Amino acid sequence: MALPSLVTGWYPPxxxxxxxxxxxxxxxxxxxxxQWLTDWYPAGKTSVESKYNLPGKWAWAVMESVGPITVMYxxxxxxxxxxxxxxxxxxxxxxxxxxxxxxxxxxIFAYVSPSMSPIHPLVFASACLWNLINGLxxxxxxxxxxxxxxxxxxxxxxxxxIGLVIWGWSFLANFFHDDDLREIRRSTLRRQKxxxxxxxxxxxxxxxxxxxxxxGLFQYVLFAHYxxxxxxWAGFWMVGGLDCLPARTFLINEMATMIPRAVAGKxxxxxxxxxxxxxxxxxxxxxxx
Numbered sequence: 001m002a003l004p005s006l007v008t009g010w011y012p013p014x015x016x017x018x019x020x021x022x023x024x025x026x027x028x029x030x031x032x033x034x035q036w037l038t039d040w041y042p043a044g045k046t047s048v049e050s051k052y053n054l055p056g057k058w059a060w061a062v063m064e065s066v067g068p069i070t071v072m073y074x075x076x077x078x079x080x081x082x083x084x085x086x087x088x089x090x091x092x093x094x095x096x097x098x099x100x101x102x103x104x105x106x107x108i109f110a111y112v113s114p115s116m117s118p119i120h121p122l123v124f125a126s127a128c129l130w131n132l133i134n135g136l137x138x139x140x141x142x143x144x145x146x147x148x149x150x151x152x153x154x155x156x157x158x159x160x161x162i163g164l165v166i167w168g169w170s171f172l173a174n175f176f177h178d179d180d181l182r183e184i185r186r187s188t189l190r191r192q193k194x195x196x197x198x199x200x201x202x203x204x205x206x207x208x209x210x211x212x213x214x215x216g217l218f219q220y221v222l223f224a225h226y227x228x229x230x231x232x233w234a235g236f237w238m239v240g241g242l243d244c245l246p247a248r249t250f251l252i253n254e255m256a257t258m259i260p261r262a263v264a265g266k267x268x269x270x271x272x273x274x275x276x277x278x279x280x281x282x283x284x285x286x287x288x289x
Contacts, residue, residue: 018140029256056116070135078143163238
């Protein structure tokens with residue numbers, strides 16, 4: 001039984017509105033270009049003090065959940081609108097990859113993080129909107145406006161297998177580098193607890209504690225977890241096929257959003273730890289940028 005439309009024509013989108021969303025979403029890098037002009041980003045290591053700030057963990061979990069919820073909602077509502085009884089396995093494979101990533105990225109990531117800096121409402125609202133639009137773009141495609149028959153997926157098996165391998169290893173690499181960052185705070189918190197127990201003093205806290213990560217690809221770049229995510233979504237695009245506009249747009253938009261953030265982040269690392277400590281590490285692409 002199909003779910004009802006929450007916003008007629010838009011959630012889920014009609015085919016005409018989905019085509020507009022998918023087309024217009026390609027131009028988002030024009031918006032992200034503004035990031036090259038400023039280092040201001042009130043979240044994470046560059047968060048700012050504000051009475052309007054939201055608690056980091058729950059704000060992160062909520063804003064990162066918008067995308068997968070939207071994709072699954074489209075999967076359960078659009079097929080009946082296009083006369084499809086059962087979506088082919090290729091559609092469900094792509095939806096599975098997307099949702100699995102965000103199950104980790106939203107609730108699990110927030111839960112396993114020792115601490116998360118507060119998030120400004122502007123960042124929270126922007127991320128929710130970003131994930132909503134991206135979810136509608138991808139959700140419309142996998143929900144039935146893209147290929148919706150087994151025949152439409154014919155001849156793609158080897159390309160899909162390669163894409164799945166790239167996605168899988170990149171997902172694991174993303175987790176590894178995320179966890180390396182988490183271990184910095186976990187180990188620091190353990191030392192603080194031991195010291196506090198010996199000296200009878202309160203724990204200092206790790207909310208704004210940072211060190212230069214050194215393991216894995218962090219030996220070469222400061223934002224290895226970003227790089228791994230790029231490869232992850234490149235694999236996702238390959239699974240959908242090179243003509244999968246929403247997957248291609250997703251990858252390009254993510255790179256356009258995160259590359260300037262990584263470059264600004266490198267400046268933050270140099271300011272905080274000094275050029276000698278950072279060494280020859282690049283921001284995000286080994287040996288390049």
